[in-house]
Amino acid sequence: MNIDATGNLASADDIDVWRPHVTVATVVQRAGRFLLVEEDIRGEIVLNQPAGHLDPDESLLDAAIRETLEETGWDVALTAFLGVQQWTRGGNDRQFVRFVFAAEPLRHHADRALDTGIVQTLWLSREEIAAAGDRLRSPMVLASVEDWLAGPRLPLDAIRYLTAAAG
Numbered sequence: 001m002n003i004d005a006t007g008n009l010a011s012a013d014d015i016d017v018w019r020p021h022v023t024v025a026t027v028v029q030r031a032g033r034f035l036l037v038e039e040d041i042r043g044e045i046v047l048n049q050p051a052g053h054l055d056p057d058e059s060l061l062d063a064a065i066r067e068t069l070e071e072t073g074w075d076v077a078l079t080a081f082l083g084v085q086q087w088t089r090g091g092n093d094r095q096f097v098r099f100v101f102a103a104e105p106l107r108h109h110a111d112r113a114l115d116t117g118i119v120q121t122l123w124l125s126r127e128e129i130a131a132a133g134d135r136l137r138s139p140m141v142l143a144s145v146e147d148w149l150a151g152p153r154l155p156l157d158a159i160r161y162l163t164a165a166a167g
Contacts, residue, residue: 020095024064025051026103027148028076033123034145037071040117041137048137049144059161064101072121073112076103080153085140100144102153
């Protein structure tokens, strides 16, 4: 129950609800190497999986496919749901809830312009990713690769996208 400063029951409109950033990421593996992006984040060059925010009225699966294409130029097929990660960035208490998917590369559009801030795409081994240390955008980058390597997979239909009923 939420009570306001006067001791009355607060309405839903009066409640300040905390909202984390909802993001998606794909772990794309080919010949023992993982697809990463090198991106410029406020002047710092960091490494990340193809990842980004969920857009309004978009399913998590569609967001993962879209972000991968926009950031890398790769069409991918999602093969499994790897899990959910929750991380709070130090210093500003921004919290992220990240849905991570396994995907296989299908087709590369070499001439496609990549999202603003993407410097280049790279295929790196797990060891190269681990050695990048502070260059990783967050600890979720290596954790996602390790989750992929560990093997547990959930079916994609473990995530259901429900829309408002027509009527």
